[in-house]
Amino acid sequence: MSPKLNLQTTIAGIDFRNPILNAAGVWCQSTAELDTLLTSSAGGAVTKSATVKSRLGNATPRLKSLPLGSINSMGLPNYGFQYYLDYVTKQQATDQHNLILSIAGLSVADNLTMLRQIQSSDYTGLVELNLSCPNVAGKSQVGYDFAAVADLLATIFTFFDGKLGLKLPPYFDLHQFDELSAILNQYPLAYINAINSIGNGLIVDPLTESVVIKPKGGFGGIGGNYVKPTALANVRAFRLRLNPTIKIIGTGGISSGQDVFEHILCGADLVQIGTALGTEGPAIFERVTNELSDLMAAKGYQNLADFRGKLKTL
Numbered sequence: 001m002s003p004k005l006n007l008q009t010t011i012a013g014i015d016f017r018n019p020i021l022n023a024a025g026v027w028c029q030s031t032a033e034l035d036t037l038l039t040s041s042a043g044g045a046v047t048k049s050a051t052v053k054s055r056l057g058n059a060t061p062r063l064k065s066l067p068l069g070s071i072n073s074m075g076l077p078n079y080g081f082q083y084y085l086d087y088v089t090k091q092q093a094t095d096q097h098n099l100i101l102s103i104a105g106l107s108v109a110d111n112l113t114m115l116r117q118i119q120s121s122d123y124t125g126l127v128e129l130n131l132s133c134p135n136v137a138g139k140s141q142v143g144y145d146f147a148a149v150a151d152l153l154a155t156i157f158t159f160f161d162g163k164l165g166l167k168l169p170p171y172f173d174l175h176q177f178d179e180l181s182a183i184l185n186q187y188p189l190a191y192i193n194a195i196n197s198i199g200n201g202l203i204v205d206p207l208t209e210s211v212v213i214k215p216k217g218g219f220g221g222i223g224g225n226y227v228k229p230t231a232l233a234n235v236r237a238f239r240l241r242l243n244p245t246i247k248i249i250g251t252g253g254i255s256s257g258q259d260v261f262e263h264i265l266c267g268a269d270l271v272q273i274g275t276a277l278g279t280e281g282p283a284i285f286e287r288v289t290n291e292l293s294d295l296m297a298a299k300g301y302q303n304l305a306d307f308r309g310k311l312k313t314l
């Protein structure tokens with residue numbers, strides 16, 4: 001990286017020397033995996049979305065890598081909330097602040113329980129509330145029920161004064177961005193993260209005439225190249241509508257420096273890699289960072305702010 005290039009970015013006062021992290025659920029279930037991320041070229045790490053109690057998740061096979069991306073129906077396998085809270089708190093005590101604690105309660109009560117525990121703990125870092133897991137049988141994605149999101153935020157902000165971000169599902173209608181942004185703009189959110197997997201896709205293997213994952217009859221969340229245009233649209237649509245104090249994490253379809261560049265051009269402050277990290281492993285962070293640096297150098301950009309959100313329209 002040229003000495004003049006600066007990839008630094010900040011969310012709610014938390015500095016990241018590099019804007020590229022893992023996406024929740026990939027390479028982050030165990031503390032060993034999280035340690036690997038923190039010693040890689042990644043800018044930090046997000047923990048696996050935690051439920052109050054540990055979960056084994058759905059039946060296998062539950063993840064399939066495909067030429068253009070992935071389909072998964074993991075069902076939130078995780079070691080339980082306390083495991084991840086202990087990890088981020090321990091890291092914070094050693095001055096490692098570039099972490100995001102992801103939580104995904106199976107009910108409103110579970111989400112409030114975890115947020116209350118965070119509020120009364122020593123952890124003061126970023127928290128990502130996942131409102132968009134498409135893969136728990138019998139549970140719908142809260143992010144598609146705007147009245148429920150409004151109620152939840154109204155309750156949360158009666159007691160929570162930490163650094164809260166929301167992981168959102170993809171939206172497809174411009175009216176949805178208007179409606180949801182009007183709700184989100186009423187609260188001191190640190191950020192939104194767009195997007196989670198595109199829910200309930202179906203991949204068909206014509207050879208075996210079968211689905212490729214077992215849970216839910218083969219329906220699962222789609223990630224990777226398939227989802228990049230939807231992810232970019234969500235980042236852009238929210239950046240045009242949200243208060244500037246609410247930052248944006250761009251997730252979806254990133255596997256190269258150019259993909260990162262496009263997300264930032266649409267307005268992302270930070271980006272996350274899911275599917276491609278799963279197939280390539282943590283070495284991806286060095287490659288993608290170098291590609292982003294080369295692209296910025298070729299264009300004469302020295303900081304992310306030089307092009308963030310500056311997408312041109314015709």
Ligand SMILES: Cc1cc2nc3c(=O)[nH]c(=O)nc-3n(C[C@H](O)[C@H](O)[C@H](O)COP(=O)(O)O)c2cc1C
Pocket residue numbers: 023024025026048049063070072074076102130167195196197222223224225227251252253254272273274275276278
């Ligand atoms: C195996 C797998 C597990 C995932 N688990 C979670 C999770 O626990 N919490 C979450 O917010 N998103 C989860 N996701 C979604 C990703 O964080 C990401 O939003 C999505 O895959 C789109 O990014 P990508 O195109 O880089 O894969 C998971 C994705 C995959 C592929």
